Amino acid sequence: MDFLKKANDLMPVLREKTVRPTSGMPEADKLMREGDCFLLDFGSHFVGHLTLRLDVKRPGDDAADAPLAVEFRFFENLCEDTGKPYTGGLSSSWLQVANLLVDDPYAPIVLPRRYAFRYVKIRFTTNTSYSVVYRDCFVKAVTSGDEALVEPLPEGTDPLLARIDKAGVLTLRDCMQQVFEDGPKRDRRLWLGDLYLQAKTNYYTFKNNDLVLRCLYLFAGLAHEDGCLSSAVFHEPVLKKQSWILHDYALFFIGVLADYYRATGRDDVVKELWPTALRQTEIAYKAFLDAGRRANTDLYFIDWCPALDKSCAALGIIVSMLKEALFLADIAGTSEEKLALKERIDGVSPALIGLYDKSLSLFRGVSGQLSIHSQMWAVLAGVLDAAEETNVMRATLKTAMVDPVTPYAMHYYAEALIKAGLKDEAFSLIRCHWGGMLERGCDCFPEVYVPGDREASPYGDVTINSFCHAWSCTPSYFIRKYQVGY
Amino acid sequence: MDFLKKANDLMPVLREKTVRPTSGMPEADKLMREGDCFLLDFGSHFVGHLTLRLDVKRPGDDAADAPLAVEFRFFENLCEDTGKPYTGGLSSSWLQVANLLVDDPYAPIVLPRRYAFRYVKIRFTTNTSYSVVYRDCFVKAVTSGDEALVEPLPEGTDPLLARIDKAGVLTLRDCMQQVFEDGPKRDRRLWLGDLYLQAKTNYYTFKNNDLVLRCLYLFAGLAHEDGCLSSAVFHEPVLKKQSWILHDYALFFIGVLADYYRATGRDDVVKELWPTALRQTEIAYKAFLDAGRRANTDLYFIDWCPALDKSCAALGIIVSMLKEALFLADIAGTSEEKLALKERIDGVSPALIGLYDKSLSLFRGVSGQLSIHSQMWAVLAGVLDAAEETNVMRATLKTAMVDPVTPYAMHYYAEALIKAGLKDEAFSLIRCHWGGMLERGCDCFPEVYVPGDREASPYGDVTINSFCHAWSCTPSYFIRKYQVGY
Numbered sequence: 001m002d003f004l005k006k007a008n009d010l011m012p013v014l015r016e017k018t019v020r021p022t023s024g025m026p027e028a029d030k031l032m033r034e035g036d037c038f039l040l041d042f043g044s045h046f047v048g049h050l051t052l053r054l055d056v057k058r059p060g061d062d063a064a065d066a067p068l069a070v071e072f073r074f075f076e077n078l079c080e081d082t083g084k085p086y087t088g089g090l091s092s093s094w095l096q097v098a099n100l101l102v103d104d105p106y107a108p109i110v111l112p113r114r115y116a117f118r119y120v121k122i123r124f125t126t127n128t129s130y131s132v133v134y135r136d137c138f139v140k141a142v143t144s145g146d147e148a149l150v151e152p153l154p155e156g157t158d159p160l161l162a163r164i165d166k167a168g169v170l171t172l173r174d175c176m177q178q179v180f181e182d183g184p185k186r187d188r189r190l191w192l193g194d195l196y197l198q199a200k201t202n203y204y205t206f207k208n209n210d211l212v213l214r215c216l217y218l219f220a221g222l223a224h225e226d227g228c229l230s231s232a233v234f235h236e237p238v239l240k241k242q243s244w245i246l247h248d249y250a251l252f253f254i255g256v257l258a259d260y261y262r263a264t265g266r267d268d269v270v271k272e273l274w275p276t277a278l279r280q281t282e283i284a285y286k287a288f289l290d291a292g293r294r295a296n297t298d299l300y301f302i303d304w305c306p307a308l309d310k311s312c313a314a315l316g317i318i319v320s321m322l323k324e325a326l327f328l329a330d331i332a333g334t335s336e337e338k339l340a341l342k343e344r345i346d347g348v349s350p351a352l353i354g355l356y357d358k359s360l361s362l363f364r365g366v367s368g369q370l371s372i373h374s375q376m377w378a379v380l381a382g383v384l385d386a387a388e389e390t391n392v393m394r395a396t397l398k399t400a401m402v403d404p405v406t407p408y409a410m411h412y413y414a415e416a417l418i419k420a421g422l423k424d425e426a427f428s429l430i431r432c433h434w435g436g437m438l439e440r441g442c443d444c445f446p447e448v449y450v451p452g453d454r455e456a457s458p459y460g461d462v463t464i465n466s467f468c469h470a471w472s473c474t475p476s477y478f479i480r481k482y483q484v485g486y
Numbered sequence: 487m488d489f490l491k492k493a494n495d496l497m498p499v500l501r502e503k504t505v506r507p508t509s510g511m512p513e514a515d516k517l518m519r520e521g522d523c524f525l526l527d528f529g530s531h532f533v534g535h536l537t538l539r540l541d542v543k544r545p546g547d548d549a550a551d552a553p554l555a556v557e558f559r560f561f562e563n564l565c566e567d568t569g570k571p572y573t574g575g576l577s578s579s580w581l582q583v584a585n586l587l588v589d590d591p592y593a594p595i596v597l598p599r600r601y602a603f604r605y606v607k608i609r610f611t612t613n614t615s616y617s618v619v620y621r622d623c624f625v626k627a628v629t630s631g632d633e634a635l636v637e638p639l640p641e642g643t644d645p646l647l648a649r650i651d652k653a654g655v656l657t658l659r660d661c662m663q664q665v666f667e668d669g670p671k672r673d674r675r676l677w678l679g680d681l682y683l684q685a686k687t688n689y690y691t692f693k694n695n696d697l698v699l700r701c702l703y704l705f706a707g708l709a710h711e712d713g714c715l716s717s718a719v720f721h722e723p724v725l726k727k728q729s730w731i732l733h734d735y736a737l738f739f740i741g742v743l744a745d746y747y748r749a750t751g752r753d754d755v756v757k758e759l760w761p762t763a764l765r766q767t768e769i770a771y772k773a774f775l776d777a778g779r780r781a782n783t784d785l786y787f788i789d790w791c792p793a794l795d796k797s798c799a800a801l802g803i804i805v806s807m808l809k810e811a812l813f814l815a816d817i818a819g820t821s822e823e824k825l826a827l828k829e830r831i832d833g834v835s836p837a838l839i840g841l842y843d844k845s846l847s848l849f850r851g852v853s854g855q856l857s858i859h860s861q862m863w864a865v866l867a868g869v870l871d872a873a874e875e876t877n878v879m880r881a882t883l884k885t886a887m888v889d890p891v892t893p894y895a896m897h898y899y900a901e902a903l904i905k906a907g908l909k910d911e912a913f914s915l916i917r918c919h920w921g922g923m924l925e926r927g928c929d930c931f932p933e934v935y936v937p938g939d940r941e942a943s944p945y946g947d948v949t950i951n952s953f954c955h956a957w958s959c960t961p962s963y964f965i966r967k968y969q970v971g972y
Contacts, residue, residue: 060729063720065673066577091552093612099585103599104723112598113589126579187551234549237590243546 003221004239010214011178012144019046020138024119031057031131037123040137045076045443045468047116047174047184048141052109058130068105069126072098074117076185076467077442079454081121088461094186095463099125105132114142116174116184116468118443145176145206153484161427161479164434168476171444172201175470176208179215179235183447183466189242190215191232192249193301194470196256197411201473203263204480212260213269219253220276227279229253231301247287247299248314250280251321258324267331274332278341281325284318285344293351294366302373303409304448304458305402309365309374315352316377319345323382349383356384361391362399371402373409376416386421393420405450405458407434407472414478423482434475445472489707490725496700497664498630505532506624510605517543517617523609526623531562531929531954533602533660533670534627538595544616554591555612558584560603562671562953563928565940567607574947580672581949585611591618600628602660602670602954604929631662631692639970647913647965650920654962657930658687661956662694665701665721669933669952675728676701677718678735679787680956682742683897687959689749690966698746699755705739706762713765715739717787733773733785734800736766737807744810753817760818764827767811770804771830779837780852788859789895790934790944791888795851795860801838802863805831809868835869842870847877848885857888859895862902872907879906891936891944893920893958900964909968920961931958 022043026032050072056064074096075081086092096115117139124132150169153162175181179190180198199212218233222241229250230241254277261270287296295314302310302317322345329338355363355374363374375396379389393416404410410433417426437449447469450456457465480486508529512518536558542550560582561567572578582601603625610618636655639648661667665676666684685698704719708727716727717735740763747756773782781800788796788803808831815824841849841860849860861882865875879902890896896919903912923935933955936942943951966972 062729063724063726065675065720065728067579069579091612091614093553093555093587093614098587101579101584101599106723113587126577128577128579189551234551237592238549240549242551243548 003217007214007217007221010210012208012211014142014144014177015146017141018138019141026134029133031133032124033131034124034127037121039119039121042118042139045118045170045174046139046141047114047143048139049114050111050120050137050139052122052137053135054105054132055135056105056130057133064105064130066128068102068128068132069124070100070102070109071123071125072111073121074115075119076117078119080463082463086461086463088457088459088464090459090464096185143173143176144178144211145173145208147173149207150205151486160431160435161483163438164430164475165479167438167442167444168201168473169205171468171473172198172205172476174444174468176206176211179218180211180470183469185468186464186466188236189232190218190235192219192229192252193408196252197408197474198470199256199259201477204477204486209260209264212256216256216260216273220273223276226283228283229280245299246301247284248301248317251284251317253277253280254321254324254328258327261328261331270328271332274328277325277328278337281322281341281344285347288318288348304405308371308402309367309369311366312352312355312363312374313377315348316381318348319352319381319383320377322348352378352381352383361395369402370399372396372404372413373402376412379416379420380412389420390422393417393422397425405448405456407445407449411474418482426478427483430475430478442467444468447472489703493700493703493707496696498697500628500630500663501632503627504624505627512620515619517619518610519617520610520613523607525605525607528604528625531604531656531660532625532627533600533629534625535600536597536606536625538608538623539621540591540618541621542591542616542618550591550616552614554588554614554618555610556586556588556595557609557611558597559607560601561605562603564605566949568949572947572949574943574945574950576945576950582671629659629662630664630697631659631694633659635693636691637972646917646921647969649924650916650961651965653924653928653930654687654959655691657954657959658684658691658956658962660930660954662692662697665704666697666956669955671954672950672952674722675718676704676721678705678715678738679894682738683894683960684956685742685745687963690963690972695746695750698742702742702746702759706759709762712769714769715766731785732787733770734787734803737770737803739763739766740807740810740814744813747814747817756814757818760814763811763814764819764823767808767827767830771833774804774834790891794857794888795853795855797852798838798841798849798860799863801834802867804834805838805867805869806863808834838864838867838869847881855888856885858882858890858899859888862898865902865906866898875906876908879903879908883911891934891942893931893935897960904968912964913969916961916964928953930954933958
């Protein structure tokens with residue numbers, strides 16, 4: 001079973017589409033020189049390769065006698081155009097800038113790198129004895145998603161939900177490249193946590209099931225020595241596992257595989273990847289026992305919230321994924337394996353139930369902290385009865401507590417509301433949360449959204465945030481699965 | 487006669503040589519990050535394409551998780567590394583800088599542009615979570631000169647002259663590309679004034695006579711409507727004549743053609759290009775008459791000296807080139823054309839002789855100014871008898887007057903000394919002038935050399951000067967023709 005070879009055999013062909021800006025183009029006869037600048041708006045977010053065409057105008061019809069210096073700055077969102085020095089913690093080399101010296105300003109200027117953007121600011125930065133005029137600009141936009149396969153929403157769909165769906169589909173499209181990338185601007189990496197949500201949305205939109213399978217193979221083929229899966233895989237510039245281990249992400253492999261089976265019915269794939277999936281439950285359960293029947297929260301991501309008590313949410317994820325493993329065991333597991341899984345579920349569930357504050361109908365972290373994260377994962381784990389889960393989610397809606405800061409965590413909040421029978425409340429949340437992003441002028445959904453704080457960034461500088469981020473695409477899943485009923 | 491097609495058929499194949507730095511390489515295990523910098527010295531001047539190879543080192547053996555930002559600055563001469571803002575008049579896009587964002591720091595970093603340099607300063611400019619180590623760096627050096635054809639100087643050649651010759655040969659080599667470029671760092675253009683001197687040196691070194699012919703065809707094929715030749719031809723990014731007309735440069739076409747005939751004996755080429763050559767004499771002579779039997783000095787370059795009175799030197803050039811035309815007329819001209827040329831020589835010579843101050847044995851400009859330029863061009867015009875020419879050049883050596891600032895003008899000074907029988911004085915000049923450049927640590931000869939003024943620049947900033955400049959290569963011509971006697 002050479003998983004990496006199988007992953008490679010599933011390498012998608014990228015679809016290419018030529019797109020031109022919709023506004024911001026200089027007049028055809030405008031002579032531009034040092035300091036001149038224009039901002040092209042492509043009307044929507046795209047990922048791809050830019051070409052700019054200029055022409056040279058010089059007195060006496062002389063040729064351009066020196067290279068042309070051009071600066072390109074690409075923005076997914078205009079808030080990236082601060083003009084201030086960068087102060088973030090992540091490498092500033094992710095900021096999408098190109099400073100080119102162009103030997104031939106007559107020829108198309110083809111930028112060698114791939115960019116993720118809606119806007120591009122083009123500035124001429126050196127004195128030249130000639131001027132240039134604008135001729136053309138286009139992006140060759142790339143994606144491994146086939147837009148023709150995305151079914152249109154029915155006539156009469158609520159306009160706000162239709163807009164939200166459009167942005168979700170666009171977000172997923174631009175993150176679908178050779179793998180499901182987390183963000184096409186920054187990281188460009190295959191993360192298990194992102195993949196879980198991307199794959200869910202993919203089944204209701206682009207239906208590129210082979211891309212999900214390719215990503216499953218990549219994770220399986222790049223497991224650590226003890227069988228634990230990496231939180232992420234680098235697919236460029238070199239194919240390599242990431243050393244950082246997150247148990248929630250490793251467990252989500254089970255969820256991705258279970259969803260893949262539900263979408264495709266391919267039990268051959270389940271059987272092939274079953275040992276990998278099962279191994280994640282063993283590792284997470286051993287860590288639970290080693291920590292004294294608690295989750296080792298250092299090994300869980302959950303959300304970017306500072307000072308979040310992850311203890312309850314982590315247990316909720318373990319139980320949820322143990323139950324998904326049991327679902328897969330019916331296809332691929334032995335009776336001993338099923339028994340072992342049930343024992344693990346019975347081992348972890350009491351620790352989770354032990355965090356339930358029945359007086360409030362809310363779960364607490366071991367520190368006593370109340371957070372939405374605890375409620376949603378406890379409900380998704382299904383350790384209470386249905387009526388009590390509804391109580392938990394109703395109480396959650398009414399109680400002030402630690403809120404999710406990422407659309408990623410917000411996804412599980414909406415999912416838990418739906419599981420608890422509160423579909424209207426889930427859709428109110430979607431309208432409010434993802435609709436709020438649209439009100440900020442987004443075409444697609446960002447990595448971080450904190451209402452009232454446009455500068456929020458986990459990295460210390462909003463300009464490094466990813467404004468088209470995979471884990472934020474799931475409204476299209478909710479709308480198409482629960483509203484439209486595809 | 488499609489001159490441009492013929493020029494294109496003579497497009498040279500560039501010879502490529504891989505050269506590695508001789509010093510400045512970081513230790514193989516030195517970890518480098520943001521702010522780290524090293525200066526590679528390639529030991530000599532080269533023109534070509536650079537490749538840098540690095541490797542990535544990251545804790546946990548993780549892959550590089552962000553692009554690598556690298557700044558390359560290329561220097562022909564370390565005086566270009568000022569760190570000060572550029573203040574010159576020419577386009578700063580000629581400064582040889584590359585700011586790259588490298589998506590794959592594991593792969594060879596191949597810079598797309600051609601550079602002219604001995605030194606390259608490489609600096610890592612963004613924070614990354616990984617370090618890089620140095621693996622390799624090389625330049626694929628290119629030239630259309632075949633070094634195997636350059637005869638070594640005889641054993642026992644004076645060491646200073648041998649060093650000067652080596653730098654002259656190197657200067658010419660690096661300016662020999664698809665055309666004879668003026669400077670491979672800046673302009674990269676085919677100028678008639680530079681070509682005249684490059685071709686002279688070429689016959690005694692690289693013997694790439696086809697490259698001379700190609701350049702003659704380019705000028706002939708890109709003449710202005712009235713038949714006047716351009717001062718220069720752009721050969722990249724587009725093949726185009728330069729609108730700027732210089733009568734001295736246009737007249738030098740005759741000199742280049744005459745020298746080409748002397749080197750090759752090809753009277754077919756002389757016959758083919760004779761109408762073009764003859765036309766330059768008609769145009770210059772008409773301008774002389776129109777100006778009231780003076781040279782229209784606005785149309786003459788002569789040298790970069792500020793406030794130079796060019797009137798005498800310009801007349802000297804007209805007479806010199808009329809005489810070269812008469813030489814060519816013996817091969818290709820009609821008797822009427824010869825007669826017309828003689829009439830033109832007889833027309834201009836008296837105006838030149840009229841500027842002779844017999845009391846000083848020196849020529850003056852019409853303003854009365856004394857300059858070396860006036861003396862050398864009057865002597866090269868041959869309007870006095872041989873003994874009187876010797877007097878002029880002896881007086882020149884002893885009298886304070888306006889000096890040449892370019893090795894280009896200095897060439898004609900040395901040539902005039904030799905013509906006047908003062909070969910030793912010519913070689914003293916060569917030792918002093920071009921030897922002085924070597925004392926500044928040059929590997930090749932620069933565009934501008936003013937003893938005692940390292941900051942001298944016709945452009946307001948020494949960093950934009952060309953430090954490997956075609957018109958400065960002629961010591962190799964003098965040494966090989968007059969000293970070695972090849």
